[in-house]
Amino acid sequence: MTPSARLGASIDLLTAMEAAPRKPADAVANSFFRERRYIGGGDRRAVSGMVWEIMRAWRRLGWWLTKCGADITPRALAATNLVLKGWPAREIADLFAEGRFAPGALTYAEQDVVTALAGGTLDNADMPRAVRLELPDWLLPRLEETFGETLEAELSALSEPATLDLRVNILRTNRRDAQNALGREGLHAVLTPLSPWGLRLNGRLPVTSTTPFKDGRIEIQDEGSQLVAAIMGVTPEMRVLDYCAGAGGKTLALAMMMENKGHIAACDVSEARLDGAVRRLRRAGVHNVERHLLQAGDKWAKRRAKSFDRVLVDAPCSGTGTWRRNPDARLRMTEQDLEELLVKQSEILDRASSLVKPGGRMVYATCSILRAENASQVEAFLARHSDFQLVPSDSTALPDSLRGTSMFSLTPHQNETDGFFAAVLERKSEADHEPTEL
Numbered sequence: 192m193t194p195s196a197r198l199g200a201s202i203d204l205l206t207a208m209e210a211a212p213r214k215p216a217d218a219v220a221n222s223f224f225r226e227r228r229y230i231g232g233g234d235r236r237a238v239s240g241m242v243w244e245i246m247r248a249w250r251r252l253g254w255w256l257t258k259c260g261a262d263i264t265p266r267a268l269a270a271t272n273l274v275l276k277g278w279p280a281r282e283i284a285d286l287f288a289e290g291r292f293a294p295g296a297l298t299y300a301e302q303d304v305v306t307a308l309a310g311g312t313l314d315n316a317d318m319p320r321a322v323r324l325e326l327p328d329w330l331l332p333r334l335e336e337t338f339g340e341t342l343e344a345e346l347s348a349l350s351e352p353a354t355l356d357l358r359v360n361i362l363r364t365n366r367r368d369a370q371n372a373l374g375r376e377g378l379h380a381v382l383t384p385l386s387p388w389g390l391r392l393n394g395r396l397p398v399t400s401t402t403p404f405k406d407g408r409i410e411i412q413d414e415g416s417q418l419v420a421a422i423m424g425v426t427p428e429m430r431v432l433d434y435c436a437g438a439g440g441k442t443l444a445l446a447m448m449m450e451n452k453g454h455i456a457a458c459d460v461s462e463a464r465l466d467g468a469v470r471r472l473r474r475a476g477v478h479n480v481e482r483h484l485l486q487a488g489d490k491w492a493k494r495r496a497k498s499f500d501r502v503l504v505d506a507p508c509s510g511t512g513t514w515r516r517n518p519d520a521r522l523r524m525t526e527q528d529l530e531e532l533l534v535k536q537s538e539i540l541d542r543a544s545s546l547v548k549p550g551g552r553m554v555y556a557t558c559s560i561l562r563a564e565n566a567s568q569v570e571a572f573l574a575r576h577s578d579f580q581l582v583p584s585d586s587t588a589l590p591d592s593l594r595g596t597s598m599f600s601l602t603p604h605q606n607e608t609d610g611f612f613a614a615v616l617e618r619k620s621e622a623d624h625e626p627t628e629l
């Protein structure tokens with residue numbers, strides 16, 4: 192592709208993303224490239240690189256366009272991005288060429304923007320804090336509440352590209368052998384510092400086409416997600432429930448910790464997600480998992496009340512901890528989305544807690560960095576359920592820095608993982624719990 196055609200495709204992809212504001216950007220990008228198979232690997236990377244760079248600067252680019260009195264369009268954003276990166280106006284005009292795959296010439300209004308911003312920089316001291324930090328206005332106070340003075344450092348780490356973390360499946364191999372097997376295929380992984388099963392690669396590498404991935408020796412899983420499984424402290428004889436199992440990311444890690452013994456029930460309300468677990472379980476050689484689709488009026492949960500040793504509630508959440516991977520998500524999220532999630536999380540917690548046996552434990556986890564979804568949810572749950580208490584994890588799989596903790600909040604800035612939260616809640620044994628008088 193010519194540089195003009197790459198720019199044209201980037202503008203087309205931004206337009207497709209704008210037309211599907213509720214859809215994750217990477218899902219839009221996948222279908223965009225699937226429909227344009229003539230765009231080869233190198234061009235695809237260049238186009239995605241340009242689009243993701245614009246998404247990471249969306250509010251600041253928009254602020255400059257508004258300041259120039261121009262409309263915020265994909266073309267104008269792309270031109271503004273180039274000029275603020277120091278591209279000369281002449282070269283930008285050449286890129287906006289006419290032709291089959293090119294974007295077409297700059298309009299007079301676009302030329303005015305390029306002229307006005309020549310020599311400028313993306314950041315500006317007059318920008319409101321939410322614009323400078325690339326956040327929707329409503330979200331800023333929530334994050335200030337969570338992080339206080341470290342907010343800027345936390346958000347800056349959340350804007351960096353993520354590492355690619357793998358979990359070694361110790362049912363099939365060990366960390367060193369998996370690392371060597373990847374090395375033989377040209378992928379040089381290092382051991383992750385916190386998870387005992389983690390390997391880390393830098394950049395988007397073709398892991399899924401390697402032999403260790405295909406034969407189930409490794410899974411793609413962020414180190415933070417591995418630590419959520421670790422804090423469960425499951426052992427081979429237990430009955431374990433993964434209440435929001437999705438496609439089984441954490442179920443797989445739990446099955447591995449249980450040496451493929453005991454019993455795991457993996458539940459979800461999404462059949463498609465649960466179906467997605469089948470192939471992964473088979474590839475990993477896991478056979479102690481029963482899948483169950485949760486449905487309204489279902490007797491399944493009632494029959495199993497107070498019967499599980501461990502219950503994991505990996506709740507649906509804002510995903511704010513995964514912004515490194517989904518830079519578009521920080522702008523797509525609305526206040527209403529958050530309010531709805533908070534209600535859903537507390538309902539799920541109440542339902543899942545009825546399945547924990549006396550003396551058993553429930554781990555509440557999210558990939559959110561917002562206090563409202565994390566510690567505040569736990570506090571509200573404990574206020575509703577006097578028969579539960581926060582307890583230190585007894586897991587030996589946690590690193591020294593987290594050993595014996597009852598609650599952790601991981602962030603890219605502090606831990607080089609995605610943002611993850613987990614809290615360990617124990618149902619008091621019946622003798623210890625005095626029912627509240629009515």
Ligand SMILES: C[S@@+](CC[C@H](N)C(=O)[O-])C[C@H]1O[C@@H](n2cnc3c(N)ncnc32)[C@H](O)[C@@H]1O
Pocket residue numbers: 434435436437438439440441442458459460461464485505506507508539
């Ligand atoms: C964070 S994802 C789970 C990811 C999964 N545990 C993993 O590690 O790959 C949250 C899951 O909760 C499920 N979910 C949403 N509402 C639910 C409900 N009321 N009960 C149970 N699961 C629910 C969603 O379908 C989604 O798969």
